[in-house]
Amino acid sequence: MKQLNAKILSNEKVGTAFYKMRLASSYLAKLAKPGQFVEIRCSKGTAPLLRRPLGVHRVSSLGIEVLYEVVGKGTEIISNKRAGEDLDIIGPLGNGFDLELGSDVNILVAGGIGVAPLMALAEGLSVKKSRKIHVLIGARVKSHVMCEGEFKALGCAVKVTTDDGSRGYKGLVTELLKKLLATHKVKTYLPDFRGITVYACGPNAMLKSVAAIAMEHGIPCQASFEERMACGVGVCLGCPVKVKSPEGYKMVCKDGPVFDAGEILW
Numbered sequence: 001m002k003q004l005n006a007k008i009l010s011n012e013k014v015g016t017a018f019y020k021m022r023l024a025s026s027y028l029a030k031l032a033k034p035g036q037f038v039e040i041r042c043s044k045g046t047a048p049l050l051r052r053p054l055g056v057h058r059v060s061s062l063g064i065e066v067l068y069e070v071v072g073k074g075t076e077i078i079s080n081k082r083a084g085e086d087l088d089i090i091g092p093l094g095n096g097f098d099l100e101l102g103s104d105v106n107i108l109v110a111g112g113i114g115v116a117p118l119m120a121l122a123e124g125l126s127v128k129k130s131r132k133i134h135v136l137i138g139a140r141v142k143s144h145v146m147c148e149g150e151f152k153a154l155g156c157a158v159k160v161t162t163d164d165g166s167r168g169y170k171g172l173v174t175e176l177l178k179k180l181l182a183t184h185k186v187k188t189y190l191p192d193f194r195g196i197t198v199y200a201c202g203p204n205a206m207l208k209s210v211a212a213i214a215m216e217h218g219i220p221c222q223a224s225f226e227e228r229m230a231c232g233v234g235v236c237l238g239c240p241v242k243v244k245s246p247e248g249y250k251m252v253c254k255d256g257p258v259f260d261a262g263e264i265l266w
């Protein structure tokens with residue numbers, strides 16, 4: 001991990017309030033892993049003071065791509081940056097997804113902008129061609145469904161759900177997960193769920209529910225947290241998550257953002 005100036009190659013609007021930014025950095029191209037993130041300095045001044053964390057959406061030979069939603073001042077400033085400008089970032093940070101845990105069948109569950117890091121994960125998992133990758137995308141409304149086409153182009157089986165039913169199923173993405181697991185059991189006639197891994201990224205309530213479903217079925221599950229952060233490197237103790245081990249807490253930025261679901265005290 002280091003602080004660097006990455007050249008912005010493009011920063012395009014890809015949805016109502018969604019943007020994709022491509023950053024040139026041979027350092028990040030070499031080192032960034034699915035599930036890791038970068039801390040971006042939004043402006044040269046002091047407002048906003050804190051850097052903003054964004055997940056690695058894609059890794060290429062040129063650098064990385066981030067996919068982000070404009071929700072406040074920091075992301076709005078980032079969305080106004082232009083190709084050719086330098087961006088002050090620290091990264092790659094945190095511990096990413098464990099690709100070794102990848103099974104014959106992998107189920108990626110995304111809630112909202114939690115879809116962003118799952119693209120890099122799907123690309124990483126799909127290197128092994130025999131792997132089946134299901135992607136379940138949950139969004140509030142149709143216009144917030146991101147990356148459906150890209151996942152399909154990668155060969156993933158994609159299902160979408162929206163809160164209002166404006167696209168795909170109506171309801172929670174966790175209901176899709178339950179349905180998929182039930183279908184899998186019928187199709188394979190397997191008495192258990194060996195050979196499946198679940199990966200999830202999204203709001204805490206969704207992660208808790210996905211973890212409960214996975215653990216109930218005895219399926220390994222990795223969950224990526226999007227906790228609010230300050231320093232991003234484990235110094236300020238501002239991003240704790242409760243764990244079952246004796247230390248009681250771990251820091252999302254340093255020990256995560258990806259954790260084994262069984263490790264967390266939900």
Ligand SMILES: Cc1cc2nc3c(=O)[nH]c(=O)nc-3n(C[C@H](O)[C@H](O)[C@H](O)COP(=O)(O)OP(=O)(O)OC[C@H]3O[C@@H](n4cnc5c(N)ncnc54)[C@H](O)[C@@H]3O)c2cc1C
Pocket residue numbers: 037048052053054055056066067068069070071072073074075076113116117225226227228229257
């Ligand atoms: C490890 C990690 C990876 C992330 N990856 C991505 C990503 O790939 N794409 C993306 O769009 N976002 C991602 N986020 C969330 C992103 O960092 C925040 O949306 C961003 O920092 C908000 O900054 P802002 O100044 O625009 O909004 P602020 O003005 O700080 O906040 C605006 C509103 O958003 C809420 N908010 C801010 N941060 C968060 C958060 N972390 N979780 C939930 N609500 C929040 C605030 O409560 C407030 O209501 C990630 C967060 C973490 C910790």
Ligand code: FES
Pocket residue numbers: 228229230231232233234235236237238239251252253254
């Ligand atoms: S943000 Fe400072 S310890 Fe995690």
